[in-house]
Amino acid sequence: MGASQSVSMIRAGPEHLRLDKEDPTSKAIMAILPFYSTEYGCSDGKGDKYFEMSGIMECPKTYRTVIDLLLSRYKGLPEDQRPTAIAGFEARGFVFASTLAAALELPLAMIRRAGKLPGITYRQGEHEIRFGAVPPDARVVLVDDLIASGASMITALEMVRKMKATVKEIVSVADIPELGGVKNIHAHDAGAFKDVPVFTLVNASNVEDSLCGNPKAASGLKTLTIEQVKTKKWKMKVISGDENKNTVNVDPEKETLLEK
Numbered sequence: 001m002g003a004s005q006s007v008s009m010i011r012a013g014p015e016h017l018r019l020d021k022e023d024p025t026s027k028a029i030m031a032i033l034p035f036y037s038t039e040y041g042c043s044d045g046k047g048d049k050y051f052e053m054s055g056i057m058e059c060p061k062t063y064r065t066v067i068d069l070l071l072s073r074y075k076g077l078p079e080d081q082r083p084t085a086i087a088g089f090e091a092r093g094f095v096f097a098s099t100l101a102a103a104l105e106l107p108l109a110m111i112r113r114a115g116k117l118p119g120i121t122y123r124q125g126e127h128e129i130r131f132g133a134v135p136p137d138a139r140v141v142l143v144d145d146l147i148a149s150g151a152s153m154i155t156a157l158e159m160v161r162k163m164k165a166t167v168k169e170i171v172s173v174a175d176i177p178e179l180g181g182v183k184n185i186h187a188h189d190a191g192a193f194k195d196v197p198v199f200t201l202v203n204a205s206n207v208e209d210s211l212c213g214n215p216k217a218a219s220g221l222k223t224l225t226i227e228q229v230k231t232k233k234w235k236m237k238v239i240s241g242d243e244n245k246n247t248v249n250v251d252p253e254k255e256t257l258l259e260k
C-alpha cells in the first residue's frame, strides 16, 4: 500500500472536498457499488439511494484503491500536521477506519453503540468511546462509510472535544447531499465545528436511477440493462427480459468468466 496517487477533487462546500465524479477512484467505486432505491423499501427513509458498502469490501482492487487514496492523503502531510489517531464507527465505518489506521500505523479508537464497551467510557447519545482511546492533543481523523444526517459525526466531534483532542478531518466514503449532513455538521453548536474539513468520495446525487437494483435479486436474479450485459465479461443465463425497460434478468449462478 501507499503508492501516491493524483486525485481530482471538487469543492462541494466551504469546508467540504469531494472526489470529482470523473476521478478514477470515484469511477471505480461507482462501477462496483450496488445501490438500491426506495422502490425496494430499504432506505429507511434516509434519502432515496441506499449504498451497499459490501460492494467495495467484496472487490479487493477497489477497496485497496480507496485505502491507498486516503493513505497518500495523510502520509503526504508535513509531520506536524499528520493525524495521530483514527476513530471509526460501528459497524461499517470500522472496516474503512481500521484498514486505514493499520496502513498509517496509527491507533484506532472504536466508536461503538452505547452499552458495548467495557471499562470506563464516555457516552454521548447512542454512541460510546473508551476513555483514553483518544489522548488529549491528538489529531484525529473520523472515518465512516456514510454521512446521512451528520448526527453520528456530530456525536464523535463532541466526544473528541470532550477528550481535549482535535478533529483534523472527517472522511466518509459517501454522502447524501439532500440530507444536508455536512451542512448540519458545520452548523452544529453555533458553528463550533465549521472549520473541520470534510472529505467525501462519492455522493447520492451522482447515482442514476438506472444504477439502482433490487436487493431481493442479490441472491437470485440480477437485473441488468442491455448495455450493461454487453460490457460484462461473463456468460449469463438470461431468464427473462423486459422489452419496455430494455432490461434482462440473468441468473448469477450461471455466470462464468469468458476466456480471453
Ligand SMILES: O=P(O)(O)OC[C@H]1O[C@H](OP(=O)(O)OP(=O)(O)O)[C@H](O)[C@@H]1O
Residues within 6 Å of the ligand: 089, 090, 091, 092, 093, 144, 145, 146, 147, 148, 149, 150, 151, 152, 153, 181
Ligand atoms: O449521518 P447519520 O444520519 O448519522 O448516518 C450515518 C450513519 O448511519 C449508518 O450507520 P448505521 O447506524 O446504519 O450502522 P451500521 O454501519 O452498523 O449498519 C452509517 O454507517 C453511518 O454510521
Ligand SMILES: Nc1ncnc2[nH]cnc12
Residues within 6 Å of the ligand: 043, 044, 046, 047, 049, 050, 051, 052, 146, 148, 176
Ligand atoms: N442511504 C443509506 N445507504 C446506506 N446505509 C445507510 N444508512 C442509513 N441510510 C443509508
